[in-house]
Amino acid sequence: MFEQIEFSQVKENVVDLIARQWALVTAGDEKACNTMTVSWGAVGELWGVDTATVYIRPQRYTEQFIDSNDYFTVCFFPEELKQQIHGVCGSKSGRDTDKIAEAGITPVYDENAPYFEQAKLVLVCRKMAKGKFEPAQLCDKGIADKWYPENDYHNIYYGAIEKVLIKK
Template sequence: MERSLAHKSINGMVFCMALSSILILPMLEGASAQTENGFKEIDVLNNFELNPFSYFVDAPILAAGGKDSYNAMTIGWGGMGTLWGRNRPVVTVYVAPGRFTHRFLEKSKYFTVMQFCDIKVIEYMGSHSGRNGDKAKALGLHVAYTRNGTPYFKEADAVIECEIMYGAPFDAKNFRSGVPKKTYRSFPAGIHSMYIGEVVGAWKK
């Protein structure tokens, strides 16, 4: 991760303070597993009070896969909004093909984005690869699954589950400014793929 530990610690504290102010509202049925693990559902369209422009600055954890195999990683790029419907909330994440999580996103129908107030989780998930070992086990995290079979961690402070509606790599010939061109001149993991997911569930503690 490129941001300093102090920067992320400050952002993490801001996130934790903001998270405590989110209003609770039942949204979906059949999510008893999350409720039992200490989570309550939130309505992202009406009661999501976090800043979507700073949400990914706080480096959430992305997870994809299933009960047989999954992976999770820290991400720093993403977006939130609506697409293909005024009341259809979406989360967009970007993952390079060189990342281990990329292969799981390619095969999965869903993904989760999780927020942690524990900076150690953010640092470790962003500096170690799932190719080399079980990151969750190393951190003492416990994986659970939504009713759709999507992995998340019981220790997370907030979880957003998304159904992937679109996924494709960026096409370098369509870059319009020098920013992406400069970025990928020295980016060994490759040009990112974009995954747009419709929010099908959101929970916080």
């Protein structure tokens, strides 16, 4: 069971959640959805609303689901599930396998985008904008060499956090 709270009531360090504990970003519906791990992201305020930002490389299967839907979720999980979930969702493509079933997670479809029963914290986000990192934008030229040797610069998705759910 989940309970809805305000984003300002989240007690955990969200930077730690994203960077060290990882998360799943998910989009789609009951007919078709996909999820992928994210360890780069940000939360804050943009355009007067609480916002989550996720970065997705263009070749990722999940991107087509985010592009074709108005909502996505960002789910954080208990530490003991990290290996089980991210071992699958961070290394396999939904084009080739049913990652959700293989990771042993249960989708919930009572919001505008799927989230997972096993999550401890869920951000339900309405897509507001999409951008893209471009080589000319990088002031630190070492970033391109280190992170983009294949020139597959991340797309940036900005989502208004419309609902925050925590596990009771």
